[in-house]
Amino acid sequence: MTSQKTRISTDLDFERPGKQISYLRLVHSDDRHSFGVIPVPIACLSNGKGPTVFLSAGNHGNEYEGQIVLHDLIRNLDPRVLNGRLIVMPALNYPAVLGASRTSPIDHLNFNRVFPGDPAGSPSLALAHYVETEILPRCQAAADLHSGNPNSRYVLCAYLHGGGSAEFVRRKIAAARIFGAPWTIVAKETSNTGSMTAACDRLGVLMVSTELGGGGTIDRHNLAMAKAGLMRLLHHYGVLPTRAPQEHFSQTRLLVPRGGAGLVMVPTRGLLEPCCEPGDRVAAGDLAGRLWSLDELDQPARELRFAQDGIVCVRRVHVPATRGDHVAQVASEVSEAELIG
Numbered sequence: 001m002t003s004q005k006t007r008i009s010t011d012l013d014f015e016r017p018g019k020q021i022s023y024l025r026l027v028h029s030d031d032r033h034s035f036g037v038i039p040v041p042i043a044c045l046s047n048g049k050g051p052t053v054f055l056s057a058g059n060h061g062n063e064y065e066g067q068i069v070l071h072d073l074i075r076n077l078d079p080r081v082l083n084g085r086l087i088v089m090p091a092l093n094y095p096a097v098l099g100a101s102r103t104s105p106i107d108h109l110n111f112n113r114v115f116p117g118d119p120a121g122s123p124s125l126a127l128a129h130y131v132e133t134e135i136l137p138r139c140q141a142a143a144d145l146h147s148g149n150p151n152s153r154y155v156l157c158a159y160l161h162g163g164g165s166a167e168f169v170r171r172k173i174a175a176a177r178i179f180g181a182p183w184t185i186v187a188k189e190t191s192n193t194g195s196m197t198a199a200c201d202r203l204g205v206l207m208v209s210t211e212l213g214g215g216g217t218i219d220r221h222n223l224a225m226a227k228a229g230l231m232r233l234l235h236h237y238g239v240l241p242t243r244a245p246q247e248h249f250s251q252t253r254l255l256v257p258r259g260g261a262g263l264v265m266v267p268t269r270g271l272l273e274p275c276c277e278p279g280d281r282v283a284a285g286d287l288a289g290r291l292w293s294l295d296e297l298d299q300p301a302r303e304l305r306f307a308q309d310g311i312v313c314v315r316r317v318h319v320p321a322t323r324g325d326h327v328a329q330v331a332s333e334v335s336e337a338e339l340i341g
């Protein structure tokens with residue numbers, strides 16, 4: 001499947017120095033794209049013989065801080081300060097970005113679940129295949145910038161996949177420490193082979209992802225931290241020789257999210273009153289939220305409580321809620337030694 005040739009082309013020359021701004025021409029014909037092309041924005045900033053780094057945002061179209069960070073970088077970073085190459089895609093799943101939605105409105109696929117993709121498949125599959133076969137093999141390192149979606153607010157964090165060798169995980173954690181967000185979530189149990197993180201793991205590309213707040217808006221503090229952190233990361237990756245910024249830096253603390261008992265869910269339909277914020281330290285039995293019935297006015301609010309101690313790493317944004325929705329998730333703070341052994 002992946003040995004087939006891509007149907008995506010571009011006039012961008014990855015070997016040319018300087019700043020190039022162009023599109024990936026993704027061939028797809030439907031009622032909306034009558035000329036048969038989806039133009040996916042891409043930029044290449046190159047100077048010197050240093051490493052190549054892939055920077056992406058808009059993997060999920062409704063997560064915004066990272067998109068702004070990369071738009072800013074494309075406009076304002078002079079490629080002459082680089083030693084190496086940046087391949088930048090600020091609207092990675094462009095149809096989802098246009099639709100301001102998590103998944104693509106064309107094929108309804110979650111871009112971060114479709115790697116290694118399929119060159120003959122729908123737009124998300126063809127694009128993922130291009131990233132895995134044409135872009136990532138040119139790269140030594142990457143950053144894929146996510147935030148919570150409009151219905152989730154995260155702690156400001158780097159986000160790592162805990163898979164691979166202990167040495168590789170150590171290198172990821174070292175990079176996350178340089179990024180300098182207050183928290184770093186390590187998804188230790190994730191084994192989703194369809195994520196871009198998994199694609200980077202397969203290719204040995206050192207990748208740091210993020211959750212930069214969310215809620216369908218831009219947190220100005222988070223945005224400033226992410227811009228400074230990305231410059232530090234590029235310095236760490238060896239592609240930006242100039243001194244890395246020092247501002248908005250925290251000694252990051254490691255979190256492992258807890259599934260099962262760590263996740264507080266909505267048991268039935270109602271209005272959810274949140275009783276926690278991302279970053280709160282909570283104990284088992286503490287209140288996560290109150291659920292108010294719309295119809296049973298004689299019934300008290302239902303108290304939804306945490307089942308274990310930890311740090312709230314994400315909480316729900318929308319107030320109307322139904323059975324199965326998330327209220328909040330708890331993560332455990334761990335040391336690097338506890339994590340890797």
Ligand SMILES: [Zn+2]
Nearest residue numbers: 060063146147
């Ligand atoms: Zn995302």
